[in-house]
Amino acid sequence: MEKFHGHEIFVQLLRLLLLLLLSLQCLSSDYTPPSKYFINCGSSSTISDTTRTFVGDVSSDSFTLSPKQEAVEDSSPSPATSQLYRTARLFRSPSSYEFEIDPIGIYLVRLHFFPFSSSTDLFTALFDVSVSGLPLLLHNFTVQNTSNLPLIKEFLLTINISKFIVKFKPSQGSSFAFVNAIEVFNAPDSFIPDSALLVTPAGSNNSSYKGISSRVLQKVHRINVGGSDIEPNSDTLWRKWVPDDPYLFNKSAARNRSVSTETSYQQILSEYKDSTRYIAPPLVYMSAKEMNKNDSDPLQFFNISWGFDVSKNARHLLRVHFCDFISLSMSDNPWLNLYIYSFFSEKIDNIPLGAPFFLDFVVVSDDSGFLNVSIGPQILSPVNNSFLNGLEIMEIMEELRWVSMENESKKKNTPLLVGLVVGGLALFCIVIVVLLMRSKCRKEKPAEASHWLPVTVDGGLSSHSRVYEATIHGSPVPHLNLGLKIPFAEIQSATKNFSSKLMVGKGGFGKVYQGTLRNGMKVAVKRSQPGHGQGLPEFQTEIFVLSKIRHRHLVSLIGYCDERNEMILVYEFMQNGTLRNHLYDSDLPCLSWKQRLEICIGAARGLHYLHTGSEGGIIHRDVKSTNILLDENFVAKVADFGLSRAGLLHQTHVSTAVKGTIGYLDPEYFRTQKLTEKSDVYSFGVVLLEVLCARPAINPLLPREQVNLAEWVMVRQKEGLLEHVIDPLLVGKVNLNSLRKFGETAEKCLQEDGADRPTMGDVVWDLEYAFQLQQTAVQREPLDDSTNDASSTFPLPNVQRYPSYSLSIDVTHVPTRRNDGSETTESEVFSQLRIDDGR
Template sequence: MESLHNHNIHIPLFSLLFFLFHFSSLHFLSLAYEQPDKYFVNCGSKANESLTGRVFTADSSSGFLCLEKSKAVESTNPSQSLYQTARIFYNQSYYEFPIAENGTYIVRLHFLAFSSPINLSSALFNVSAFPTVSNFGFKLLNNFTAKNSSNSPLIEEFFLAIGPGSLKLYFTPQGSSFAFVNAIEVFLAPSKFSPQNYSSSFPLVLRKTYRVNVGDQEITPDNDKIWRKWEQDDRYLSDPNTAKEFRSPNEPHYDGGELNDSATDGFVGADSDFVAPGLVYRTAKVMTDNTTGLSNPFNITWSFSVSVDARHLVRVHFCDIIGQPGNIVFNLYSNGNFITKVGPHNLNWPFYYDFVRSNGSEFINISICPSKDTTTNNAFLNGLEMLEIIEGPALSNPPASVCNMKGPNKIKVGLVVGSVIGGLSLICILIVGILFGLKYRKAKRVETSEWSPMPAFGGGSTHSRLTDGTITGSPMNYLNLGLKISFAELQQATNNFDTKLLIGEGGFGNVYRGTLLNGRNVAVKRGKRDEQGSGQGLPEFQTEIMVLSKIRHRHLVSLIGYCDERSEMILVYEFMEKGSLRDHLYDSNLPRLSWKQRLEICIGAARGLHYLHTGAAGGIIHRDVKSTNILLDENHVAKVADFGLSRSGPLDETHVSTNVKGTFGYLDPDYIMSQQLTEKSDVFSFGVVLLEVLCARPAIDTMLPRDQMNLAEWGMLCKKKGLLEQIVDSSIKNQIDPSSFRNFSETAEKCLQEDANDRPAMGDVLWDLEYAFQLQQTAKHREPHEDSTANASSAFVLPNVLCFPSVSSTINIDDLALPGDDELDTTEVEVFSQLRVGDAR
């Protein structure tokens, strides 16, 4: 997102703000974690309810509920204490909870379809979470139903990494159905919850699928300090004859981290019973005495049914209670794949290990087997937690809601203020000091005119909202370029927007694969229905049409057409066969891109951006350059996509924006502080993409240590220390010529300069990347042991390549504007994939 420059004395402002706000909670986390007393809500009730140490406040007087579109319902038969009432929503509504501290929060939703005049088991709805500090959210439950043959409560549990602000939980009925909830819990999780070995481009969002106590009976919520239920493990054992229970009379030593030096990296010591109850660590499954002749080569295996389309974070709990300290060493496997070696560890010291299991199988098998490094033929497991990783799609722009929060506010203002005032005072002092220093910075900033919002019209007619006015107030006649497609044709192209053809989902709407009447494959992005006529999503819709109807370029995605009938906002693009660049950097199911392919993709994207900045359209700033917006066709040709946030106009005007827009991790820190946008903001974002391409890791990874969390900062810090080659994607390390590597890394460094005036223009970036490609192509032959980036930090021997701009960077057929380009070769405009699930705006 931003560049880390002089790491000894100079800290970029946005990095400092990110650090202060995102980690201000460290002051509090250094204190002992106590049993939480935050938000516990008894939904649909007028009375408070006590349950296992918690007081659930009646939502009608809590101040957390939007009451405009909901009603309470009571059970007609005696039910469990917390499940006598429910809150029903016939329209989208929400609960809002103030969040004072940064951290990982536990969100529990309770559902019981009890007997009532309304058949609760027929409810079908979605639940989404929107932390206000991040401006995007996540769909927690999709097409959820609480129908349950056992007539027992369903408790859905989530872990969300969020910061100070507020958290809105939206309940959205599907179709003509309704939504309901019986109770809600929101509280800060223990500080050591954060997984150790998890990487994602999105903030942490996890959904609990399994929590198992191995070796003993079920643990009920009243025996867990944060009210978790731990199942008994026997039902998951593949072969019960391989394991036996083992119990210890001794309490575990919750000292946290007191592990032997020989312990494998990644293990974490449990510092309290908030990590897992003592009952988990005092019991275990161990190998049976008679293992000879057993068919299972892993000795003990547990098998769990999971969604084939999801990745899971697995946390395994260990505590050596067997009585042979220093001797037990064994291996941990998942689906037959070696994960890590366990032990030896001290007696009665609990610890855990996190790993991510990729999708692709209907089962996750967890196995333990004695290691060859030990003479003790044994292995053990104490507990296991499995959580589904909700990786997307991220939902941008929280739903517009006009709602009064009724009832007295029960927030403990004094507690909140007292808990943060110390940290905030320090933050304010630092911010004021930095802003005072910025007063004396002299730099020219340029921003183009922003697309003005169009007047919104309500649905229900065939009226076209794009023909009533424009940016300048005159009709948009120049949009009549044969791009308009009827809604009826798009219905036919997508089989009436069949969910089987859904390829993406985001804040603007869903993206479907379709086939037009002429046989052309397209991606159809259908905006969400604007029932209230608020105009939400209209500026993006308008901007996308205006930008893409003015330009044609081989490295910019083509707009095939649009539809604005009635209240519809639909955009139709060419279909990109290979999806996004991000898919090929992080998706383990796709072939890894070679270094040459990555260079060609970067060059193609740079050509597209260079044309945007300087082409016949008069200068356009993309404002949302990222790896998900660089799409690849069937030949891996790169095209820049998604122009909903773009700005257009002459590049010599100064303009100050009050709304900084973009994607967290790619935002230009100079733009954030000055609120003055230039084409150099795109250059900064593209520099982050260059590091993503080199290192194959997300721009922001909240699970890494603080100094590694921000890729731009971490990469530049490694560059300055001469260690950048150590974080290069291992799959390409042996492919990169040292000279090409040096040139590429220096190009990224120039793009990531903190001061926008110090960054090169995109044309210069393009030239540098083409030169890096030439260096790679003409690299001298080296012996296999020399063909490595290990030499990249030493003296480089440049091949005999003339340092002149390539023909393509001076006069390039790709850079010619092609207005009205309906007769382009369709082999280049028929393939498009508009932001797969997890990537759609």
């Protein structure tokens, strides 16, 4: 007993010493928000807000600009435009800002760009930006910003030299560079870790990625999950945080939670990293997204999932923020699973109440340029809930390494601080040993039978609308400048005066040419027949629609020209042409069934976004295989919006003259002249049959009963003979369950009454399901009822079963499990189907 008391006293003593050490560390690493450098470029004025003072760069003793060059001013500033963005420094030859750096360490560098009206068109600037000892931060950079908001490029880097230079250099002799404002200031010492767990799309082998702090990091996303915008003046390091709603896969899966009392930053004895107000401001931890759970079904499990556009095949620092202000006590404290892509999960449990913390990962993106993150409850969690407060993604610009550094040393600390650090290190070693012993003896929770991971489709088809991101940070497509007329001479030059050798298509609207703009961007140029004025409404509609939408699976409009009675539209170039060209009447290689499913899923996502994600809702009205284009990676994008109608969400239908293409036309629309989004669903059903059978929607050369593709195939579908009419090149290569699901999906789309047809969100789910069935290696006979869960296709172990459940999809992407009365297991089914998130 005495031995026990002695041990207990020893542990308590260690705890007191540890708390003392932590307080000393906080004292030694105390951080004061800096007062420099904040620069108002192209101006002699000083602009102050509540926390920062931007000094003019015309004359300043704290930094050097050489050579100074030209200052420009907004010729017609809007009253809503900040004073900071009414002037700019313009460089027609290389020029640099030089800063004295003290102390050395991690620095935040922000470059502000806002192209305003002036004698020089700032939209045409094309330039590079570099910093001391590094290659380019920005290369051939141009600010194509139509959002009336500044574009801010933010970088984190370690500066180990006493003189730090930011250099602007025009990319071409006739071009120029500009900048409205610059920030260069030191961040807290521990702001960026030197190493973090490495995660790839295939999972993790528990290895660490090291040397993060020696790289340059560029901010990609900074998300206040469950909350509203956080403006720079409300952030401790003047960061901008945006809401998470535009990035949610399924909005119905989550709800916002918030608390009115400010977060209390605490030091917690756990495996998690304690947050500070400089890691993230209190507002981030005062809001969260939590599961929109069904309390009547306590066994219901599903995840909250987000998707983010990132650079392809690059490394990114992912930082996730947590603060449990939701739980009332530790007894109802959830155990979480954090998922990154499909094959990695991190258990997060023993979560402290009300104490903010964060986790860092280095994530390698795949070739889709898309990163998905999910949060969900562990199967054995005491409560069926999950939550997330914030998220940041920073690209690790690995090719940017220091070339040369001056030998600098940090300022010497006082003898007292040195003694504290040395003593602290010794004590820290003792504490680590004790904590390791405690960790080893900790009672482990029972192992879970499986993880629940998010469903994804191989090939990078996960998509996400960046409309919201574009309005704040500029267009997501390089060199995109919606609303900017492209001079006719520029289009002539891009197409070599509309050379017949560059013509890639022809139709009733005119001809389509491949072209290359002066900035090197490849484009498709659609030129209407000049001079006769036909198609003007379609021309105007296309510009109107595409100037309001942006989505991975919708073709992007680059610009237009209406000079000399011309009607010309310029789009991003789609290297692999139309879907139809890859199905029949061409010499192109046959698409595999997997490719066809991926293309259908992508096109369905694009249409679903049109119907629900764009302002007011848009009906395409001419969905067909020639209006589904494929890029170099065979990613599908819906095109040709000349017949589209907007305002869908504000009315049950649109009364309009019937327009469309024979063979794809909705019979109910033709009969009633009432247009709804279900008309697009019908047309898409015909496209599904084209994909399946590799033949046109109408072929008058065939026997009478086969002329109309939809009528003929639906007869075969009802006879259970669908496999007899598929593309001969697919015979023996399609999983029969996948074929059955695909056929059922097309049949539902082609229902006579629009009310009986699914939404495009439902179609996305069904096609994702067909894809997952095709992905399984097991080939079996079709199910008696293939609408049941696919788990019944496989031999199931004798384990506890969990009921299925129902969710509705609000945006696009991840499918949800239907409440079909079937049962699912928690183990082999999801691992084989890769439907591991329990959706």
